[in-house]
Amino acid sequence: MPHDAALRRPPLAALAHWLRGSMGARLIALFLGLLLVVQLAGLAALQASFARHARSVLPERLHTGSRVLQGLLDRQAQALQDGARLVAADPAFHEQLRSDDAAIIAAALNQHGTRLGATEAALVTPDFQLRASRQPDGTELAALAGRLAAAAATGGRACQVALLGGRAHHVVLVPIKAPQPAGWLLMGKPLDGGLAREMQSLSALQLTLLTQGPDSDAWLPAHSTLAPAQAQTLARHAWRAGQAPATLGAAGAELAVQPLWLTTPDSPGAGAVLAVLSLPLDDALRLPRDVQMALLAISVVGFAAFGLLGVLCVRRVTTPLGRLAAAADRLGAGDVATPVTDGVHRDDELGHLARAFEQMRVGVEHKQKEIVKLAYWDALTGLPNRVQFREALREAIRAAGDSGAPRTTVSVVMIDLDRFKQVNDVLGYRFGDLLLARIAERLSQHTVRGADLVARLGGDEFAVLLRDGGIDVARSVAQRIERAFDTPLTLEDHAIDMGGGIGFACWPQHAFDADTLLSRAEVAMHVAKRRGSGPQPYDPALDASSAQTLSLLSELRHAVDTGELRLLLQPKLALDSGDVVGAETLVRWQHPQRGLLAPPQFIPFAEQTGFIRSLTLWVFEEAARHWGTLESAGMRMPLSVNLSTRDLLDPELPQKLDALLVRHRVPAEAFCLEVTESAIMEDPQRAQATLDRLSALGFKLSIDDFGTGYSSLAHLKRLPVDELKIDKRFVLGMQADADDAKVVRSTIDLAHNLGLSVVAEGVENAAVWERLRELNCDQAQGFHLGRPMAAGEFLQWNARWVTRLRPDVPRGQVVLH
Ligand code: C2E
Numbered sequence: 001m002p003h004d005a006a007l008r009r010p011p012l013a014a015l016a017h018w019l020r021g022s023m024g025a026r027l028i029a030l031f032l033g034l035l036l037v038v039q040l041a042g043l044a045a046l047q048a049s050f051a052r053h054a055r056s057v058l059p060e061r062l063h064t065g066s067r068v069l070q071g072l073l074d075r076q077a078q079a080l081q082d083g084a085r086l087v088a089a090d091p092a093f094h095e096q097l098r099s100d101d102a103a104i105i106a107a108a109l110n111q112h113g114t115r116l117g118a119t120e121a122a123l124v125t126p127d128f129q130l131r132a133s134r135q136p137d138g139t140e141l142a143a144l145a146g147r148l149a150a151a152a153a154t155g156g157r158a159c160q161v162a163l164l165g166g167r168a169h170h171v172v173l174v175p176i177k178a179p180q181p182a183g184w185l186l187m188g189k190p191l192d193g194g195l196a197r198e199m200q201s202l203s204a205l206q207l208t209l210l211t212q213g214p215d216s217d218a219w220l221p222a223h224s225t226l227a228p229a230q231a232q233t234l235a236r237h238a239w240r241a242g243q244a245p246a247t248l249g250a251a252g253a254e255l256a257v258q259p260l261w262l263t264t265p266d267s268p269g270a271g272a273v274l275a276v277l278s279l280p281l282d283d284a285l286r287l288p289r290d291v292q293m294a295l296l297a298i299s300v301v302g303f304a305a306f307g308l309l310g311v312l313c314v315r316r317v318t319t320p321l322g323r324l325a326a327a328a329d330r331l332g333a334g335d336v337a338t339p340v341t342d343g344v345h346r347d348d349e350l351g352h353l354a355r356a357f358e359q360m361r362v363g364v365e366h367k368q369k370e371i372v373k374l375a376y377w378d379a380l381t382g383l384p385n386r387v388q389f390r391e392a393l394r395e396a397i398r399a400a401g402d403s404g405a406p407r408t409t410v411s412v413v414m415i416d417l418d419r420f421k422q423v424n425d426v427l428g429y430r431f432g433d434l435l436l437a438r439i440a441e442r443l444s445q446h447t448v449r450g451a452d453l454v455a456r457l458g459g460d461e462f463a464v465l466l467r468d469g470g471i472d473v474a475r476s477v478a479q480r481i482e483r484a485f486d487t488p489l490t491l492e493d494h495a496i497d498m499g500g501g502i503g504f505a506c507w508p509q510h511a512f513d514a515d516t517l518l519s520r521a522e523v524a525m526h527v528a529k530r531r532g533s534g535p536q537p538y539d540p541a542l543d544a545s546s547a548q549t550l551s552l553l554s555e556l557r558h559a560v561d562t563g564e565l566r567l568l569l570q571p572k573l574a575l576d577s578g579d580v581v582g583a584e585t586l587v588r589w590q591h592p593q594r595g596l597l598a599p600p601q602f603i604p605f606a607e608q609t610g611f612i613r614s615l616t617l618w619v620f621e622e623a624a625r626h627w628g629t630l631e632s633a634g635m636r637m638p639l640s641v642n643l644s645t646r647d648l649l650d651p652e653l654p655q656k657l658d659a660l661l662v663r664h665r666v667p668a669e670a671f672c673l674e675v676t677e678s679a680i681m682e683d684p685q686r687a688q689a690t691l692d693r694l695s696a697l698g699f700k701l702s703i704d705d706f707g708t709g710y711s712s713l714a715h716l717k718r719l720p721v722d723e724l725k726i727d728k729r730f731v732l733g734m735q736a737d738a739d740d741a742k743v744v745r746s747t748i749d750l751a752h753n754l755g756l757s758v759v760a761e762g763v764e765n766a767a768v769w770e771r772l773r774e775l776n777c778d779q780a781q782g783f784h785l786g787r788p789m790a791a792g793e794f795l796q797w798n799a800r801w802v803t804r805l806r807p808d809v810p811r812g813q814v815v816l817h
Pocket residue numbers: 570585586587598599600603616619641642643644674704705728761762763764781782783784788
């Protein structure tokens with residue numbers, strides 16, 4: 001997900017996304033979650049146990065509280081009593097009493113009351129009648145003095161809590177002895193809020209003082225440390241004397257309460273004062289604040305420590321896992337060269353996994369190398385194969401193009417061995433393999449400069465890539481290869497004379513890309529083979545795959561179907577009599593756009609593509625028709641038909657021709673089959689087999705273009721041949737060139753010795769005709785006698801020839817044009 005999209009997500013969704021995406025995050029979340037559960041469970045157990053304990057000690061706390069309160073009250077009462085005693089024993093006070101002056105006595109009471117914090121101070125007679133008081137209205141004090149009389153009479157003093165003016169007071173009654181008993185001093189000090197606050201700070205209990213007037217049942221809150229609403233609730237409760245601690249609901253809180261009666265319940269008309277100690281249950285049962293804080297601190301530290309440790313632990317697992325995943329990604333992306341190093345030295349499961357990964361990588365790398373080797377190397381010779389060669393060539397062209405140097409050239413020299421199939425057939429495939437390996441060695445030794453690359457493209461085809469070398473370099477390398485083949489190879493007692501067709505092509509002169517360059521070198525190589533002419537540079541004029549000829553194949557098919565082909569006849573004449581003794585059929589293509597095309601413009605292409613077989617069959621069909629036409633015109637003579645290499649290698653050719661004879665009701669001797677030497681030498685054994693069968697069917701056989709190939713007459717002797725055609729090159733040159741003349745003469749002699757008849761082609765003038773007659777040549781063919789003509793034309797020519805233009809009458813003046 002893109003960064004900004006992640007940012008836009010709400011935090012919870014982002015957390016969920018993070019948890020889903022990271023195993024480490026989930027583990028840490030699980031750890032912390034567990035810790036939280038444990039903490040909460042502990043806290044709950046602690047709280048429950050604490051609450052149980054607190055509840056059990058609650059009565060005891062309240063009881064202790066009431067004792068503390070009692071103590072506080074006693075202390076206050078004692079202080080008041082002590083103060084009163086001191087006043088009662090003071091001689092100055094006695095003196096004031098003795099004055100019997102009401103104003104003096106009132107002032108003394110005022111002064112001592114103020115000093116002791118007593119709001120009430122009174123002088124009581126020995127028989128407990130009020131004599132003087134600090135406050136003007138003494139009714140309540142008089143009644144109080146009456147109530148205290150009994151206690152004072154028996155105990156010599158009295159001390160209690162009493163209601164005065166609706167407020168709770170400590171009251172004390174002490175005797176005045178001056179030195180004889182002179183009455184009693186009564187002092188009253190109000191119980192104030194200080195008592196409740198002191199009680200709270202001493203016992204953590206809340207104190208509420210309630211008062212009840214002498215003529216009322218209702219309690220009124222006097223002082224309270226509770227909230228006013230809670231104090232009101234306490235006031236509304238029906239308190240009874242001797243009541244045990246209890247719980248009360250007060251303003252939404254539960255209070256544990258303990259009442260304490262401060263006044264004697266059974267004094268009629270005196271009112272009552274009640275102290276209620278209380279404790280909110282929530283506070284009592286809740287864990288104390290310091291414990292809570294300690295627990296919180298422990299939790300926070302625990303969480304932090306757990307989280308930190310969790311992150312460290314998880315990272316120890318997830319980091320190597322992440323690295324292994326990255327290594328797996330690398331492997332998946334095809335990078336098998338980078339070793340897996342992370343975690344391989346660990347002793348745990350991750351180490352095991354990392355080592356397993358590394359082993360897998362090594363295995364894959366090994367396999368890949370093997371596959372690459374199989375894909376890029378030729379197992380037999382150890383040389384690069386076609387695939388690698390092609391890639392290297394592409395790379396070289398790219399590098400040369402990138403370098404920008406204007407004179408950089410890349411060349412390909414291609415070699416196809418001659419007669420390798422023969423070696424395989426005769427000496428076996430094992431020997432053939434060994435031979436290929438030796439040839440590969442020789443090629444590598446003799447031809448390769450530093451940057452050059454020798455490859456076996458397949459079968460008996462090799463190629464050399466010259467990364468930096470133009471036509472001249474390519475030519476010299478090609479010539480070196482040719483010379484390297486001059487020395488026969490010795491292998492297992494056999495001396496093998498290997499040769500081959502060598503062609504070369506250069507980038508960028510001949511092609512702009514690797515594939516075209518390869519196919520152009522191949523074209524040159526095929527031309528070299530066909531011509532047997534040594535290393536051959538690519539020449540667009542020869543190219544059956546150049547742009548001009550590429551569309552030819554479909555056009556050629558079309559031509560056969562729609563009758564664009566013509567089969568011309570060129571007469572063959574007997575040199576001794578001048579009779580027309582036969583004719584050679586020569587094909588032409590009446591191309592709708594390009595006009596009349598001669599055989600060299602499409603026959604090599606047809607040969608290369610294999611289309612020649614169909615074309616040959618068409619020629620035979622047409623020739624059979626022509627033969628019928630000639631025969632019905634009274635000219636029964638054999639027609640010569642040219643066969644190409646591919647035809648000779650077609651094992652079904654004899655039976656196809658046989659069927660054709662039957663179909664056209666034509667005898668086999670109607671045809672003479674012309675075969676070139678080089679076609680035979682391509683695969684001599686198969687050629688011989690085909691020729692034997694054709695001869696057995698009754699076809700006459702002729703060796704065409706004799707003298708251009710390497711075949712010896714001795715070899716030809718073994719073939720079922722009837723006729724030899726001396727190549728026109730020698731015939732054309734025999735006037736000017738003594739060597740050519742010699743070749744013609746010796747060929748005629750040798751052929752006659754072997755019992756073959758001899759035809760000279762390319763007879764262009766009467767002198768040559770004459771010379772050939774002298775040399776005893778049997779037949780002649782040439783423009784001097786007749787150009788290739790359509791069948792109708794041929795008949796007309798023949799008619800003229802027979803009547804007027806026979807070269808022998810008068811000889812040497814034959815002009816046909
Ligand atoms: P080829 O079999 O050697 O045919 C003889 C060639 O010599 C013919 O050329 C012919 O026109 C030419 N020629 C004949 N007399 C003279 C002469 O006095 N002077 C000169 N300079 N040339 C002469 P064409 O017809 O152009 O054929 C060229 C080659 O094409 C043939 O050479 C043959 O190899 C091939 N070819 C022609 N027709 C066929 C065919 O139907 N099938 C096959 N497979 N090949 C054919």
